[in-house]
Amino acid sequence: MESVIVAIDGPSGTGKSSTSKAVAAKLGLSYLDTGAQYRAITWWMITNGVDVDDADAVASAAGKPTIVSGTDPSHPTITVDGVDASGPIRTQDVTSKVSAVSAVPEVRERITELQRSIAEAAGAGQGIVVEGRDIGTTVLPGADLKIFLTASPEARAARRSGELRGADVHATREALIKRDAADSSRKTSPLAKADDAVEVDTTDLTLQQVIECVVTLVEEKRAAA
């Protein structure tokens, strides 16, 4: 069967990670969480004393860490300089700083290059599901299928605060809206829907329904190829 490259973009809490992992596992594809890579480089900046609000300092350090992503959807991994970073990249500290670091063009250039080489390697096999903010627009504009997930801020905040074991929904909603605004308004490769992306509003859909919808879209693409 032909390999297939699927790009899934959208704001926080729309279901990108859960959907992408499940779709990739179901169809035997590789999986790449690009947000984890931006979180990993942010974690490296913090642990190495780089001031994340100093764009010049972040730019000069952007080439230093070695980030390696494992692409098995049933066991995604990420290491920074050989150290497992999967836990530390999910802290509130990293979450609050990742938008500033990922807005720096030198960081994006470095990470985009890494993403393209991973997608190229997977393209030699069955293919890959790559999720993020700018995959359909910038990283893989030639992807076979582009999906843009959306959901109301209320639904997204409720999902996130559920994950954070009952964190205040209002505070979660405010933090999420702030991060989306920063990601959507940055100059380099902002969060945006590609013109040829299929938009799926997940507000009133269960995760299973979203997964089925995306699996069907991939199968239709493959059948038409």
Ligand SMILES: Nc1ncnc2c1ncn2[C@@H]1O[C@H](COP(=O)(O)OP(=O)(O)O)[C@@H](O)[C@H]1O
């Ligand atoms: N359609 C949905 N309905 C209800 N909960 C969902 C749905 N999609 C995802 N979730 C839950 O919402 C949370 C955030 O999903 P996630 O896939 O991490 O989103 P994203 O990667 O877009 O930030 C997870 O706990 C996930 O299980």
Ligand SMILES: Nc1ccn([C@H]2C[C@H](O)[C@@H](COP(=O)(O)OP(=O)(O)O)O2)c(=O)n1
């Ligand atoms: N392709 C991407 C993916 C993520 N980012 C940045 C912007 C996001 O706020 C952060 C974190 O992304 P991540 O997907 O982990 O965020 P959430 O799971 O939605 O909380 O990384 C990006 O700039 N470009």
